[in-house]
Amino acid sequence: MRIDDFKDWLQSRYNSRAKMNTAYCTVCNTYMQNWKQQLERHCKTPKHKAAFEENVLSSKQKKLMEGFTGQSLDRKVVESEVRLCTLIGEQNLTFSFVDPLVPTVHQNYCSITKKFFNCIINYFSIHPGVGSYLGQTLKERVKGKHLGVVIDETTDLSVQSQLGVVLQYFDIDEFCQSQELLDLTNCHDKTAEGLAKAITDLLKEHEIDKEMVVGFCADTTNSMFGSRHSVSKLLTDEIPHILCVKCSCHSIHLCSHYASLKLPKTIEDVVRGICTHFSRSPKTRELYAKFQRLMDCEDHVFVSPGQTRWLTMEYAVNRVLEQYEALNEYFFELCKTDPTVNHDVMVTALEDPVTKIYLEFLQYALKLFNDFNTLLQSEMPLLHTVKQEVQDLIRNCANNFIEGNYVDDIDPLILDPFKTEMYLPLHEVYLGKIALANFWITSIQEMQSRFKFDDPVFTLTEMLVPANARKKTPSSLANLFLRFPSLRKICDAVNADEEWRSQSKLNPELFGCKNAEEMSQLSVEKYWPIIMHLEIPNLNSPRRRFPNLSKCVALLFCLPASNVVCERLFSTLKLIKTDRRTRLHGDSVSSLMRIKGFLKNQKKSASDVIFPEDLINHALKIKANAVIGSKEASLPVNRTVAISVQIVDQIDVD
Numbered sequence: 001m002r003i004d005d006f007k008d009w010l011q012s013r014y015n016s017r018a019k020m021n022t023a024y025c026t027v028c029n030t031y032m033q034n035w036k037q038q039l040e041r042h043c044k045t046p047k048h049k050a051a052f053e054e055n056v057l058s059s060k061q062k063k064l065m066e067g068f069t070g071q072s073l074d075r076k077v078v079e080s081e082v083r084l085c086t087l088i089g090e091q092n093l094t095f096s097f098v099d100p101l102v103p104t105v106h107q108n109y110c111s112i113t114k115k116f117f118n119c120i121i122n123y124f125s126i127h128p129g130v131g132s133y134l135g136q137t138l139k140e141r142v143k144g145k146h147l148g149v150v151i152d153e154t155t156d157l158s159v160q161s162q163l164g165v166v167l168q169y170f171d172i173d174e175f176c177q178s179q180e181l182l183d184l185t186n187c188h189d190k191t192a193e194g195l196a197k198a199i200t201d202l203l204k205e206h207e208i209d210k211e212m213v214v215g216f217c218a219d220t221t222n223s224m225f226g227s228r229h230s231v232s233k234l235l236t237d238e239i240p241h242i243l244c245v246k247c248s249c250h251s252i253h254l255c256s257h258y259a260s261l262k263l264p265k266t267i268e269d270v271v272r273g274i275c276t277h278f279s280r281s282p283k284t285r286e287l288y289a290k291f292q293r294l295m296d297c298e299d300h301v302f303v304s305p306g307q308t309r310w311l312t313m314e315y316a317v318n319r320v321l322e323q324y325e326a327l328n329e330y331f332f333e334l335c336k337t338d339p340t341v342n343h344d345v346m347v348t349a350l351e352d353p354v355t356k357i358y359l360e361f362l363q364y365a366l367k368l369f370n371d372f373n374t375l376l377q378s379e380m381p382l383l384h385t386v387k388q389e390v391q392d393l394i395r396n397c398a399n400n401f402i403e404g405n406y407v408d409d410i411d412p413l414i415l416d417p418f419k420t421e422m423y424l425p426l427h428e429v430y431l432g433k434i435a436l437a438n439f440w441i442t443s444i445q446e447m448q449s450r451f452k453f454d455d456p457v458f459t460l461t462e463m464l465v466p467a468n469a470r471k472k473t474p475s476s477l478a479n480l481f482l483r484f485p486s487l488r489k490i491c492d493a494v495n496a497d498e499e500w501r502s503q504s505k506l507n508p509e510l511f512g513c514k515n516a517e518e519m520s521q522l523s524v525e526k527y528w529p530i531i532m533h534l535e536i537p538n539l540n541s542p543r544r545r546f547p548n549l550s551k552c553v554a555l556l557f558c559l560p561a562s563n564v565v566c567e568r569l570f571s572t573l574k575l576i577k578t579d580r581r582t583r584l585h586g587d588s589v590s591s592l593m594r595i596k597g598f599l600k601n602q603k604k605s606a607s608d609v610i611f612p613e614d615l616i617n618h619a620l621k622i623k624a625n626a627v628i629g630s631k632e633a634s635l636p637v638n639r640t641v642a643i644s645v646q647i648v649d650q651i652d653v654d
Helices: 036-043 048-071 073-090 097-106 111-124 131-141 192-205 232-238 248-260 265-277 284-295 311-322 324-337 341-351 353-376 383-398 404-409 436-451 457-464 464-470 478-483 485-489 493-503 516-520 524-533 547-558 564-576 586-602 612-628 641-650
Strands: 010-015 020-025 031-032 147-153 161-171 176-186 213-219 243-246
Touching: 010 516, 020 036, 020 641, 036 048, 048 248, 048 341, 073 097, 073 586, 073 612, 111 478, 131 176, 147 176, 147 192, 147 564, 161 192, 161 324, 161 564, 176 192, 176 564, 176 586, 192 232, 213 232, 232 243, 243 248, 248 311, 248 353, 248 436, 265 311, 265 353, 284 324, 311 324, 311 353, 353 383, 353 436, 383 404, 383 457, 457 464, 457 478, 457 547, 464 516, 464 524, 478 485, 478 547, 485 547, 493 547, 524 547, 564 586
Parallel strands: 147 213, 213 243
Antiparallel strands: 010 020, 020 031, 147 161, 161 176
16 A cells, blocks of 8 residues: 555555455445455556546645635535435435436536535444434433433334333423433333333433433323323333323313213214215215305315224214205205115205214314313423313313203313202203213313323422412422422522522513413413523623522423324324335434424424534544444444434434
């Protein structure tokens, strides 16, 4: 390599086939035998001469570009490579997308761009071994923050059981709830012990302090929340201070499902039958369109309700009621031309006035449950609102058949729906049907049994309401520190109490209010950002006025109220692991999900996201190390783009 004819293009690199270091031509990207005669023959080949001349030209252009930009072209190349990885993850592109991209660029663009895309292929085909680094960056991002763990199971297209584990924490600086994918792993043991062990092992693998885990949320299955042996019980034994919360969205779905069993089964059958009738035949839709125009109805398609989510029935019911008259005429005429049992059943049901009464009742009742469900699907901290929302929903249900004075004077969580002496007269009951009263009774019973607020945390979360905070309710934060001992690791209890008392004395003008009455009307989202970001002027540097109180509030904000974040995770999984990508490796899937999570947290797209300097520096370091004939270069090349995709996992948000 010291000979002048060889030194500009010859390197010693590890050859995975020969399992030893051999000669390597950097301009032709080929390995050769370690013989001088072989090297002399190679440098005289037309292919080498053309590649060498192009390399010299690119080097000159590279120096010229660096003179204009003031930056190393290598740094620009690496940033472009990472941006391409981000685009692939954002748009759910296949890794093979790069294969036709490279020759296209080579054919149509300048030599510098050719050089750039050559670097991409070389870089994508190297396994830098970044998997171990991902845990360290995740650890740094959540360091010093209290965490909520949200889990759920699903089966993907390759018929593999997947366990999604998401960490949830509250970012004080951005005043937002952030989620980090801990891992998406194959779930081999679905028992309570297996799931609990998988969670604790992942926390240990990523070096996350389990004492900082304060919340757990999952669906309402027995394996998750059984009274004797479940994941929640095992986690409570492992982490005594953890708050285990059943998913509020799943719970309200089950409440509406069991209440619906009190209604005639034919109502649901009619709705599902109508949606099924128009879901398969375009000819049927064309025929029905004539009746829509005749009855002056909107040209809307019927929405089929989900099989496992009864609350989706509302959208189907709304569409049936919207076109009720057109449907009646359509099936009446259809019975004349195509008399079948199903068509006769539809006509009989639609001509029965009771059917429309029940549908109108469902339209009203299901909206109450769906409004609650929609609220709890928000990504804002909502645990402090769950108790009040459940109480309001029970009151709304009870007011339909119980005297208002009794409903207003009693705690809805202990309201007795069987207290017949408090029932309204039958003619005053909404739609006046006994079956409908049974619907309300069952829904109230289910909500009272499924939503439990015995834990003192639900009382402590009331301090987040601005009206309570201004009244210093509670008077001290001592119970919060008793419930979550790990809080003492990051803040001082005495100072937190002092800050809690002093925040109630702040001038209303700081919040844009004129008096205390306007202050009491402020929302949580408007009150606490001002408290958390309020600074004390200092000659050297400003500092936060309520640092300890902010950490207490952040703990309460990080507690999960539903596992909707995992449901969204599985929706993303369906977009990534399609019918033609069922063999995607688990690491690749997790990396693509982290790309989407990174863009979501940054609120940017792949075209305009700003990458942290640490990411580019780390990518440059890996690329520089891979050039030498080290053991890293000998790792198997089994995925081209997937390796570089994982680099985005290493982003340090700080």
